[in-house]
Amino acid sequence: MQSLEKFQKSTREWLQANCPESMRTAMVAEEVVWGGRNASFKNPDSKLWLERMAARGWTCPTWPAEYGGGGLNKEEAIILNQELRRINARVALTSFGISMLGPVLLESGSVDQIMEHIPKIVAGEIRWCQGYSEPGSGSDLASLSTRAELHGDTYTINGSKVWTSYADQADWIFCLVRTDFDVPKHAGISFILFDMASPGISTKPIQLISGGSPFCETFFDDVKVPERNLVGRLNEGWSIAKRLLQHERTMISSFGLSSGQSDRGGTTSMLASIERAAMHYRGDTDRLSDAVLRDRIAQFKIDSAAFAYTSQRSIEESKQGQGPNATSSMLKNYGCELNKRRYELLMQALGSQGLGWEGDGFDSDELQVTRQWLRSKANSIEGGTSEIQLNIIAKRVLGLPDIMSAGKAQGSK
Template identity: 75%
Template sequence: MTTLEAFRDSTRTWLEENCPPSMRTPMIPEEIVWGGRDVEYVNPESKLWLDRMAEKGWTCPTWPQEYGGGGLSKDEASVLKDELSRINARIALTSFGISMLGPVLLEYGTHEQKMEHIPKIVRGEIRWCQGYSEPGAGSDLASLGTKAILDGDDYIVNGSKVWTSYADKADWIFCLVRTDFEVPKHSGISFLLFDMKSEGVTTKPIQLISGSSPFCETFFDNVRVPASQLMGRLNEGWTIAKRLLQHERTMISGFGLASGQGDRGGTTSTTASLEGAAMHYRGDKERISDPVLRDQIAQFKIDSEAFAFTSQRSLEESKQGGPNATSSMLKYYGCELNKRRYELFLKAMGSQALGWEGDSFEAEELQVTREWLRSKANSIEGGTLEVQLNIVAKRVLGLPDMLSLANKK
């Protein structure tokens, strides 16, 4: 038996013994575990599952054991992933610490910073949020104006951020700040880590068209941050910022992947897959009676499968380097797919996908309405689709950059 097969065997046994029964059922949104100081567990087995997985470092399987990670090789991590999906295990911990900050902290942080923050990310003890966009800095992110001025051993931070996901629930923030105003915009940015409980930090949720409020406005009024909490070198934060964005795009591109058996997963068969929904709401038995919708659904599912193969191939091709410029392609395509998916759910379900609240609709149906509206943000958050296409054109295809041509003139 190879070592990899032995690892598969022991992993399978461990999962059989340690994954609680309710953690093998499809995830429901209220039970997603984000961790943090104020975490509340709707389902007590979620806590048990998180603790057991974190103990082995398997919430972050490939991170170094030195900092609490699983220390697994790429192949072992892929075996773990297989085995988890084999028993339909839920994701034990979802967090921006895992998907965004952790990878760049491991790449750019000091040993002390890693020792302080990585184990807490692995165990879900600290919940992080991302301080990037500002009211005046959206697609042109590098024009950000939140400033940090050195005062003794501290930076004094003033300014505001917007679209800060779950800022009202987060414990710490990784934040882009301007530390030099005299140089070109990309060269005066630094990357700061600080506690959201610091004096002078306030947050205000933004209500979205879907009715929910996952994003906030975040304000900094003379927030004092110890200079040791600067990550990477002063004024070189843009490099880290861009690297983190690649990780973010890879995460968001996952929206394009079908979940579980159906197109959107879920617990009832009528809204889990597009074809199931299309037939259910039309009373069709063997095939979708509307030939145009049937063709559109087939086309969507073909693209969706092709996209899943592409994500898989991209993983196989990426060596130790982690995500690269193709993450922009995956982000662009995955988000467009997800938007198409929900437009098709609306067509498949008719007016039952247009309910806002009340007893005339099943909970799952109301959820589809909200998810459809939420999906519209996919091609804006983490860099708009237009920005992703710019990156592909410039970095992958090597096409000339019109902005830098214009600036030369």
């Protein structure tokens, strides 16, 4: 206990001295730090904050210190997180390298691969994207057909991916490719890493109903990739792919965690409190006058609190270093549904002021609510649809029988 108390004290002192003032305010969308070769910092404090956190490995607190991580144990990481929240510190670095690739690379990558990539993820030097879904392979991900053929010690990759988040801004991609077409679909997939600057790669942003374009179509035309970039064994990429999905779900479930909590960095003041917004727009002072909306908001906040306790319990129950398990599907599903509820309630709270698209008559918070409400509809589709998550819970957690023949559905085996 004593060393933990010491750790808490020194952490608090360090944060006090090193977290710039402007990094202790609610995050605004344009200032989220993704890192990468072409990283831009709208606020110079963001750069400073990233450099200071990365130097201690605290962008990846539990990763081994020998690869640049923080080397913290579970208890210390919890304390660090509490201390960051205490001062409302912004997330120093947001990255798919941290939330998805890094954990599986540490589990399944070769020492050379770890040495090459992990320190750059910690430092935010390389920005990663995820090459998973394809036009014909959505929920049935394992049916993917982008092919990689080996000639000498080089793979040639042809095909296309879709829903590649920020492919147009990423430096490297972790990608699922088919390396054997003559075996059951799960048995011919490999997991490979390559530089997005390689010749033969092109990307095309997809405009969403929200007006934003966070996703791309990505095309591979005779892209050359060294054989040593294959992670794990040839044709055994599916197990790595599924493991990474568990990490992805854990990340997405955290969207739900910010729901209903006003003390969390990452949301603007308007988004932080649905009930305050609802009262503000109705001119209510002590009690929300719309009794039905009041009840729904209370129910939402109760579910959000219950969900936050469940996320906390899941961390307490997991063994040191074990990472997420099948319950990540439950957390992902519930977190996404909560986030969607949150935006529907915010829309109700704002009334016609939540229905603007652009231009005068609406302030930027109001317009952000409209756009994020539309964006939130993807929460229960990306990272595996809610229906796929329920399938996984039914089969893997509850042990219910699989009606489809073995291995057809994503995640069924």
